[in-house]
Amino acid sequence: MIRVQREDFDIGIELSALTRGKTGIGGVASFVGLMRDVADGTPIHAMTLEHYPGMTERELQRIELEAQQRWPLLASLIVHRYGRLEPGDRIVLVATASAHRAAAFESCEFLMDYLKTKAPFWKQEETPDGPRWVAAAATDDLAASRWRKD
Amino acid sequence: MIRVQREDFDIGIELSALTRGKTGIGGVASFVGLMRDVADGTPIHAMTLEHYPGMTERELQRIELEAQQRWPLLASLIVHRYGRLEPGDRIVLVATASAHRAAAFESCEFLMDYLKTKAPFWKQEETPDGPRWVAAAATDDLAASRWRKD
């Protein structure tokens, strides 16, 4: 399941809903991205996440489907926020559930790596010198490339 | 932080408490172990987790400290339950927080692998043929061995 929303989310409620009634699940790996108060040594007061409505949902669904095809998942969830956020705010939640932990961990990391390089979101940070757009990280491309099946 | 308890836990509350005020945290990886209703093809009605009070806490603290020494963690948490559990019940929560996601994911998986092979807990399952003790999995030893620094 995927959701793109302005509102915050509650991880406990999300994971309970995800696993409810599915007693074949042995483990749930999850990742929560939080807004940091500093980037490259510059203090960040706030951040605005822009996205491409329509394509964002399609990309997240495509990424989720790929994870389901590669690992024996019993449930999965991606929740990504947009709009203005402040330090400490939750940005994204990715959760994957499987009978055993290895598949849950791997697929959760895969989803985060792909989401970072494919989902059409852009961050603009508010710094003491004014707003600046976040540049894509080469380390994110590298992280995503290790999942490629050659 | 580590806790060994009979009571259930709320992941949302735990993770919020773990990261509160620490705005240098960029990501929190977590894992929740749940009780499955089947093991090796046998239906499991319930399970009792026995532990070694005192040593359990020491081992969890030792494992957590090792993760903190190996990765740049800004916060970490292990909560492990004992007592009688039913299918779908939460057994364990491991969460690690860092500035970047790779350290959070790796250390979370490390903690789960070490906990599985070192923390003195034992599971007794209730099956249609009566109670049986869970045997240690060779795959868990294998998973833990990959973190050894030779």
Added chain:
Amino acid sequence: MKLLYFAHLRAKIGIAEEQLDPPPGVGDVSALIEWLKRRNTRFAEALREPRALRVAVNQTYVGWHHPLKPGDEVAIFPPVTGG
């Protein structure tokens, strides 16, 4: 054809969205980018570095030689930075 621009591309170009029909010779993504760059200096500047551009047609990532047809939704944006 519907054109969309995001993030600092949108900021540089000065518009988020427009309806336009490029001339018949503009048959693929590459040709569209070249044609847009000739419209004015804002476009020329925003689309200057091809490696810093990502293009989606009808909300799916496409390559430089993807063919275009009337009615397509074409989005041009910088590398993504979500998550």
Added chain:
Amino acid sequence: MKLLYFAHLRAKIGIAEEQLDPPPGVGDVSALIEWLKRRNTRFAEALREPRALRVAVNQTYVGWHHPLKPGDEVAIFPPVTGG
């Protein structure tokens, strides 16, 4: 010396905990296990397979040749299955 048994070792031996002082010759973990096995058939059966035993002295894992002293807390248990 305080001895603790857990999980199916406890079930096989029939006790969870006992206070006892092994004879002076029993100086390490290995000697303790051998001495316990000679106490009765329950111990002999429970401690039969050394590779299926884990030992902690004063709540820390130790190897087969770890020395023992009066007052130690010695726990013997099967491989753990938590998590």
